[in-house]
Amino acid sequence: MIKSIQLAKKNQLIWALLLLPVWYVLYINLQNFSDFIIDNLFHLTKGSHLTETLRFFIFETPKVLLLLVLVVFGVGILRSYFSPEKTRKALAGKSTFVGNIMAAILGIVTPFCSCSAIPLFLGFVEAGVPLGVTFSFLIAAPMVNEIALILLIGLFGWKTAVIYTLTGLIIAILAGWLIGVLKLEKYVQDWVFEVKTGQSDLDATKITFSKRIKVGLETVKDIVGKIWIYIVAGVAIGAAAHGYVPEDFMANLMGKSAWYSVPLSILIGIPMYSNAAGIIPIVSVLIEKGASLGTSLAFMMSVIGLSLPEIIILKKVLKMPLILAFVGIVGFGILCVGFIFNFIY
Amino acid sequence: MKIKVLGPGCKKCVTLEQATKKAVAELAIDAEVTKIEDMVQILSYGVMSTPALVIDEKVVMSGKVASISEIKEYIQKA
Numbered sequence: 001m002i003k004s005i006q007l008a009k010k011n012q013l014i015w016a017l018l019l020l021p022v023w024y025v026l027y028i029n030l031q032n033f034s035d036f037i038i039d040n041l042f043h044l045t046k047g048s049h050l051t052e053t054l055r056f057f058i059f060e061t062p063k064v065l066l067l068l069v070l071v072v073f074g075v076g077i078l079r080s081y082f083s084p085e086k087t088r089k090a091l092a093g094k095s096t097f098v099g100n101i102m103a104a105i106l107g108i109v110t111p112f113c114s115c116s117a118i119p120l121f122l123g124f125v126e127a128g129v130p131l132g133v134t135f136s137f138l139i140a141a142p143m144v145n146e147i148a149l150i151l152l153i154g155l156f157g158w159k160t161a162v163i164y165t166l167t168g169l170i171i172a173i174l175a176g177w178l179i180g181v182l183k184l185e186k187y188v189q190d191w192v193f194e195v196k197t198g199q200s201d202l203d204a205t206k207i208t209f210s211k212r213i214k215v216g217l218e219t220v221k222d223i224v225g226k227i228w229i230y231i232v233a234g235v236a237i238g239a240a241a242h243g244y245v246p247e248d249f250m251a252n253l254m255g256k257s258a259w260y261s262v263p264l265s266i267l268i269g270i271p272m273y274s275n276a277a278g279i280i281p282i283v284s285v286l287i288e289k290g291a292s293l294g295t296s297l298a299f300m301m302s303v304i305g306l307s308l309p310e311i312i313i314l315k316k317v318l319k320m321p322l323i324l325a326f327v328g329i330v331g332f333g334i335l336c337v338g339f340i341f342n343f344i345y
Numbered sequence: 346m347k348i349k350v351l352g353p354g355c356k357k358c359v360t361l362e363q364a365t366k367k368a369v370a371e372l373a374i375d376a377e378v379t380k381i382e383d384m385v386q387i388l389s390y391g392v393m394s395t396p397a398l399v400i401d402e403k404v405v406m407s408g409k410v411a412s413i414s415e416i417k418e419y420i421q422k423a
Binding site: 088120191 | 353384385387388389391392393394395408409
């Protein structure tokens, strides 16, 4: 009995490993595959608006989805080693700056959903995690994540992905550090400090490796099931713009000669609420049509990192001055990123 | 048996509550399923990622939507 269970577990692992080369073969043949459909199957005229729109869509959609499945699976396994409870323990009583750096990095790997931002905030503050360190976590967690990373690698290449990740981390670290230095604790709603959190001895991170593979597969089902529609919609909009919008169309509005483009795109980005999955395919087309990298990065960070719904949720635990400080500091950080990259490139 | 679903009312929390009620009905046991939406109460269980499942005042799961068969397992273990 025990032997057959072990065998079954082994089989699962072998299946998972066998799928990797299949994935690879699919991935490297996507261009041929989409060309074959467009040119040989449908016999569409090369270079026409419609043809290039369809080619873009048929190539990009499976490409991004394949990348997504692989990386979400890997991150799902990685995340099964972390939990908010563990992260809180690691951050409790940490000095500022070192704490801010740790918090921002842990923000990437700790499982986080914006609907549990409040219990997480309360749990952190109550356990003695400094306010600024808590903010570093809360800024990094939604902004720098695996979905943003995959899409950036897939659509812009790894250099832009690394730049986005590093600058996102730096903003989270410095903004949290600054909030800590400014001693804004008095602008946390008073009831927060009266909350007594209990101790739960539940440790979800102590599981066997085959369980972790299961967790990885469940994460794929959960996340890809939820965001595939945004990706398809985002790529579709991107494809239409790729085929129909003239080159350099965005150059005047979002090009680097227009200095006001950076603050303007941040302001437009705040009330827009989208996750990385929806916005990145659109941004990739903005760049293709003449928008500059700095302006596009700023727009993307503003949409993903500063959102109105999140601010409304935080209103429950933060007083207005602290919310304004949070939006102001993060917004300023994004502004700097935008200007710096417009200047360099 | 007292089962509590902790969650501020997001979609995942509602899904977990429904799954829990189904699990209880399928097991045909005498259990009361309640939903806790008050943040202070949720935190008193030491839970930081919602939704969470509490059976007889003990946290058995947090941070995900468990399937009906998983919930059944938790109930039978308690």
